[in-house]
Amino acid sequence: MLAANIVAKEKELDDNNVFAVDDELKLLKSAAIYGANASGKSNIAKALSFMKWFMINSSKETQSTEKINVQPFKLSTQTETQPSFFEIVFLLDGKKYRYGFEANQEKVVSEWLFYVPKTRETRIFERIDHSLTYLSNRFKAEGIYPKTRRNALFLSVAAQFNVEMAEEILNWLTIKLEIVSGLDDTDYLDYTVSCLAENHSNKEEIIQLIKKLDLGIRELSIKETVFNPNLSLKEISDNFKEFLLKNPEFLKSKRINTSHQKFDDQGNYVSMEFFNLEDQESEGTQKIVAIAGLLIDTIKNGKVLIFDEFDARLHPLISKAIVELFNSKETNQHNAQLIFMTHDTNLLSNKLFRRDQIWFTEKNKYGATDLYSLVEYKIRNDASFESDYIKGKYGAIPFIGNLNKIIGEPNV
Structure with missing residues (x-):
């Protein structure tokens, strides 16, 4: 993510969103990729994912x-x-x-x-x-x-x-x-669980991140359940029961509980109520908890995170808060980078991004995808990125036909 030789409308973006590698090379801390459905956004993540796997595992x-x-x-x-x-x-x-x-x-x-x-x-x-x-x-x-x-x-x-x-x-x-994909982020829940269950160096930051995103969660705790194969797994073979008894680590299950304040009819706090994350919290809350460990680890260790379907199940203000974690000298001191694919036009703001941080994918009439940056357009620094994008000035939007006649006249 090379930084272009431009100046943002908001000067603080040039200071926060860009970092220098040396006297000649400057890089960006984040980049957003927009485009219509089926325009090729996810294929970028899939291609990189395959490349990574093949480089590591082909031998x-x-x-x-x-x-x-x-x-x-x-x-x-x-x-x-x-x-x-x-x-x-x-x-x-x-x-x-x-x-x-x-x-x-x-x-x-x-x-x-x-x-x-x-x-x-x-x-x-x-x-x-x-x-x-x-x-x-x-x-x-x-x-x-x-x-x-x-x-x-x-x-x-x-x-x-x-x-x-x-x-x-x-x-x-x-x-x-x-x-990662925002449509299948449960795989990362195990990492968050491990950080919370152990005295992990990321534990406190994960808890603080979740508490400050206004989910109503006061604390997180880990509940460990140990299954008795003789009682819980009645239909399995005796050999498998014997294996489980010899390998008790396979019988343990760790789950996250969230705690919320409980009030009486006068609005007075009376106690804490504990919810099971997977059964009693919303899908949005589950996603935030699942990726919290990944986000903290990325930022603290200066990693690169490519996030497809970033905004799925997230409120726009929460998506914005996560982007701001990366676009900050204070919170992102090790220059971690976030590249994400999204449809959330609320993030298309000249107060959040420089023009070189905004990218688009668009298919031509032959079905091939073109990836291009907003910096290629000659526009004013105070232009409304979101409004102009929705109007089609930058392309990369769906051109929807007349839907009035898709439902036929009822048969008489």
């Missing part, structure tokens, strides 16, 4: 006969037989790296890694089809390439053989880059 979790899970663009005769292209540029220990590959379902067609040790980009390795055309001594991977299958990445194989640079890159990818 160890695939067999030589397995297909690579890439999907060519099928709406063009020119591209349906072409390989899919993936490339990522990232910073690791103060150095800029550029890594990418091309692949079809049968094989990795090409793969490359460059980095900038000082001022000039330097090639580390380059692969075309099943030949390694160049390998730098810096990579220290001599003799490893012949062990690379045609459907696996050399970088992934090198990491398996303890090549330091490869290990560092995949470690960065594993730890620093998180890709």
Whole structure:
């Protein structure tokens, strides 16, 4: 997320939303991607998610006969037989790296890694089809390439053989880059539960975040339940019961309870009432609790979070508050980055974002997606981003036909 050479209407945005890597490179702390349904927003997250998985796992979790899970663009005769292209540029220990590959379902067609040790980009390795055309001594991977299958990445194989640079890159990818969907965020509840159940360094910040988002929650607590397989699991086999009794960790269940104030008919506080998060709280509250641990961990450790369907089940003011956590020198001291896909036009404000933080996806008449930034438009700094977007001035909106005649006349 490169920062453009622009000045925002609100000067504090230039100070808070941007951070300098060096004298020449400035990056953004957040970016919002807008677009109509089926315009390709989610495909950005899906492509990055596949790229991350393939880089980390192609050497160890695939067999030589397995297909690579890439999907060519099928709406063009020119591209349906072409390989899919993936490339990522990232910073690791103060150095800029550029890594990418091309692949079809049968094989990795090409793969490359460059980095900038000082001022000039330097090639580390380059692969075309099943030949390694160049390998730098810096990579220290001599003799490893012949062990690379045609459907696996050399970088992934090198990491398996303890090549330091490869290990560092995949470690960065594993730890620093998180890709999530707001439609399926329950997977992250376990992390929040673990932080709350243990004396975790993020525990207090998670509780404070949830309390300050006006959910009516005064405290959070963890309730652990231990199931007796003889009583609770009557229909399972004796062998499985024996396994569970020998492995009691599989019988434990941890659930979050929320506490709310209870009042009498005069409005006086009388006690605390405890609710079970999954059964008695709203879906919006469940989502906030589920992602709270992820948000705190991202901000405290300077990670990158890519969030598809960011606004699903969230009030616009809560979405705005989360964005402001990232767009702040005070709360985001380690320059964590948030990239999110959304339909929430309430966030389209020149008081929240610079123009280079707002992106759009739009499909052309041939079904291909174009990703472009608001900074490409010559508009006034005091323009109403939301109003102009809804009016179609930036594209990336659905063009809805006349719905008056979709319901036919009743049969007589």
